[in-house]
Amino acid sequence: MKLKFAHLILAGGVCLTASAFVSDSKDDPKPKKYIDPANMNNAVKPGDDFFEYANGAWVKNNPIPGKQTRWGAFQILGQENTDRVVAILKEATAPGQPKGSVKQRVGDMFASGMDSLAIEKLGYAPMKVDMERIAHIQSSDGVIVEATYERANAIASPFFGFGVGQDSKHPTVNIVSFGQGGTTLPDRDYYLNSDARTTKIQAAYKQYITTLFTLTGTDATTAAKNADVVFDIERKLAKAQLSRVEMRDPNKLYNKFSVVDFKKQTPHFNWVKLMPEMKAAGQDSVIVSNPGFFKTLDDLVGSTNVTDMKAYLSWGILKGLAPSLSSPYVIASFDFNSVLSGQKVQTPRYERLSSSIDGSMGDLLGQLYAEKYFKPAAKTYMIGLVNNLKVVLGDRIKRLDWMSDETKARALKKLSTFTVKIGYTDKWETYKGLTIERNDYAGNLRRIAQWRYNFNMAQLGKPVDRTRFGMTPPTVNASYSPNKNEITFPAGILQYPFFDFNADDAVNYGGIGAVIGHEMTHGFDDQGRQYDFDGSLHDWWTKDDADKFKARADKVVEQYNGYTVNDTLHVNGKLTLGENLADLGGVAVAYEAFKKTKQGQSKTKIDGLTPDQRFFLSFAQVWRGSARPETAAQLVVVDPHSPGRYRAYGAAVNMDAWYEAFDVKPGDKLYKKPEDRIRVW
The missing domain is CATH 3.40.390.10 (Collagenase (Catalytic Domain))
Known part of the structure; x- marks a missing residue:
């Protein structure tokens, strides 16, 4: 919360x-007025609109910058922190940092992501092996094998949520949890509603899917068909999802199964076999937040033709990597997200990278930030x-x-x-075993994702x-x-x-x-x-x-x-x-x-x-x-x-x-x- x-x-x-x-x-600059009357709108009575009274002039005089979707106290402070983090990362890129040190890893990660020439040359090469592997799937069993492989190797998270966390009724114990998932749009309502705003977003989403498939060399007709297929599969999964309000009830989300009994709920998913393959071996029980979702998923995997499922799995790879690939993919991602958010200008690459590094290697970057600013x-x-x-x-x-x-x-x-x-x-956290190479941005992303997944799975039994x-x-x-x-x-x-x-x-x-x-x-x-x-x-x-x-x-x-x-x-x-x-x-x-x-x-x-x-x-x-x-x-x-x-x-x-x-x-x-x-x- x-x-x-x-x-x-x-x-x-x-x-x-x-x-x-x-x-x-005293070394820090301080604003002269902590409550500045110049930011207020005294023409409005506080009892009529206290927000406008307190902030009206400020809002009027501070339009939202093009790269932002919101602009206010949180975002301004967030931008200041981003500027600090970017400065730290630039300093850390200086050559000669000791191999495996904090500065070497965050600095080389930043340098690899800023090497736009290398990224442009690669195109969609970082995903070619994955796409080729998916192309060889021949059965629904093969779909499940691929989905399991992607999860275990931190490539994608198809169909559902999965991870290790606290058992809510036994909070000293770590347990495997399964949750609803498999969709891309921000909420189930984006698939189920039919008002003008939602249908505009649905159309933009299908165009986004079509564009990304086309960029990989898929012909236009097949790419458009793939968009309809992906949306239809995700819509069926969305129907089975609990609403956000329903998910506020922690007791409703606490459904404990033995692994054997959970397997009986989903005939196509043999969890006794699959969980060890997902690096969660030796477990006798799991928490399932929405059992009904998994019954729907099981039926869907069993009834959907393999060609359509291959399109869905391919989309999972595409959407995950697109923002980190060459510019056509990045532009397509931004164009779609701008329909969702209204953002006018793409966030600069160095800011996107700083956010990514903070989110994925936060305890390394955080050491440098805390030492300097706290x-x-x-x-x-x-x-x-x-x-x-x-x-x-x-x-x-x-x-x-x-x-x-x-x-x-x-x-x-x-x-x-x-x-x-x-x-x-x-x-x-030291991120022991995580290797970051200065000239391998795509590889760094994969290694970070794999390390984080392995770390989470390693909490079992602890x-x-x-x-x-x-x-x-x-x-x-x-x-x-x-x-x-x-x-x-x-x-x-x-x-x-x-x-x-x-x-x-x-x-x-x-x-x-x-x-x-x-x-x-x-x-x-x-x-x-x-x-x-x-x-x-x-x-x-x-x-x-x-x-x-x-x-x-x-x-x-x-x-x-x-x-x-x-x-x-x-x-x-x-x-x-x-x-x-x-x-x-x-x-x-x-x-x-x-x-x-x-x-x-x-x-x-x-x-x-x-x-x-x-x-x-x-x-x-x-x-x-x-x-x-x-x-x-x-x-x-x-x-x-x-x-x-x-x-x-x-x-x-x-x-x-x-x-x-x-x-x-x-x-x-x-x-x-x-x-x-x-x-x-």
């Missing part, structure tokens, strides 16, 4: 503010701030008037056992490693893991506008304080609350308390269902429920913690704004930004987060303090009667 998102209490109750660490950060004082400050907010959330749980003492005790135990990870891992970091250091995000009962804040997000040593407490509490509160609240949202203190999927609620929680959660669903995107699309309150609950709790916890600070208890204005106004404006400016219409429409379907506009005030309209801070009155568009304001945590 990721955010896509202080005051330090020491032993004996001694308090330090951020200014205690200013000396550690100061120990920031970690110390964050630990204290997290502890402070834990105390506040605990106090709020104790005061709940709708929860029994029995459930409160379990909730407080869970809160007390939160693990907190800040900045970067304490145990860097206890769950709770020291692993879920995100890389430059990541602008934060997360909560219900299976590990941990919250994570990478170094990348611990910067302005979320956090700044020089900022006043209102800014830091409204920024990173609300982020911390958000992630803590995830432990008690509609999904997280189903996991116990040890990370096990276990119902620790009394029935009455669970019913009361659901009644409050339903009100949150109703509130966000009322918000619209692109004038007509409605936010999916059920899909976004967990994030909305986390915002609601996060802002409330951060505000209560802020009120314990010296500034929070004062009335002193800065730039004409009261401390409370600065707190709520700080939170709102985190969500300033805009999205291209295509991206906004896509996010409504696939993103469990509400649009930034509604996150800026969706929680605030339920808080009495916001009404008081901005003198919001009946008649204002955002006004909610006191009895209608939703309070959960």
Whole structure:
């Protein structure tokens, strides 16, 4: 569960503010105004549109750059981190780095990907062997053999999801999990809906398939036929998939089978034989998130002619490698993705590479990033701030008037056992055995993919490693893991506008304080609350308390269902429920913690704004930004987060303090009667 998102209490109750660490950060440039009135639109009443009031001028004066699909606080900070990473990678490309060293591997990976002349000469050669192997398939059994080979060799992941992870009901144990998959478009709805926007995307997708097949030398008629075949197969798989809302129920996704019994569900897939071939030998049980999907898959493989299945498997290779091949493939990929997202200009090659390296070799690149850009004082400050907010959330749980003492005790135990990870891992992964060659980009990609697959499979038989970091250091995000009962804040997000040593407490509490509160609240949202203190999927609620929680959660669903995107699309309150609950709790916890600070208890204005106004404006400016219409429409379907506009005030309209801070009155568009304001945590 990721955010896509202080005051330090020491032993004996001694308090330090951020200014205690200013000396550690004077080398960094700081914005002069943390809440800049020039970014606001004072022509709009805060009670009518708080997002526009807080961010209107900024949005108007900061159009989305051509290479971006969204532009706002997250993207600006993300771009700054990208620029840092690119600089690190360029420095690492200097010749003479010791073989096998961190700099040699990330530097040579970057150099190989930047060698566009070599990549252009290769054309689609990196996939020729795979395409030829697929061409020789003669039966449905051969289709399964090929799919198994591709997975074991990290070439592609046809038909379904597969991997090793925690057993939700036994969180110290690693187990093999099978999940639905086999499709390319962002969501099942893209195959099943027939509105004008969706049919336009479907047509573009078929054209994309046709273009890529044509580039490999397939004649136009066959390429177009392949597009129809691939879409039809994927559409049948999409019909069998659970919706994103259905997948929010962790109990529904927990279906444990013996390997023998799972084999009986899918006559064409002999898992007793196939699992060892996929490097998962010696397993007696598996978790299957959607058993019905695998019955459909089995029927599909058994009934579809082999020629069509070969087209489907070939497409899996093509789509995976296309963005890394010569320019015709890259251009075709961008043209299709621009229909989905509205992006106007291709992201520069060096930025695409930096993102790829961060995602695939993050613990190598992350070491260089953390050494240069993350100061120990920031970690110390964050630990204290997290502890402070834990105390506040605990106090709020104790005061709940709708929860029994029995459930409160379990909730407080869970809160007390939160693990907190800040900045970067304490145990860097070394990627032992991974070889990176300066003149072999395609080979590097294959070797990285193979290493990562082998590493994942190697976790079988080992206890769950709770020291692993879920995100890389430059990541602008934060997360909560219900299976590990941990919250994570990478170094990348611990910067302005979320956090700044020089900022006043209102800014830091409204920024990173609300982020911390958000992630803590995830432990008690509609999904997280189903996991116990040890990370096990276990119902620790009394029935009455669970019913009361659901009644409050339903009100949150109703509130966000009322918000619209692109004038007509409605936010999916059920899909976004967990994030909305986390915002609601996060802002409330951060505000209560802020009120314990010296500034929070004062009335002193800065730039004409009261401390409370600065707190709520700080939170709102985190969500300033805009999205291209295509991206906004896509996010409504696939993103469990509400649009930034509604996150800026969706929680605030339920808080009495916001009404008081901005003198919001009946008649204002955002006004909610006191009895209608939703309070959960």
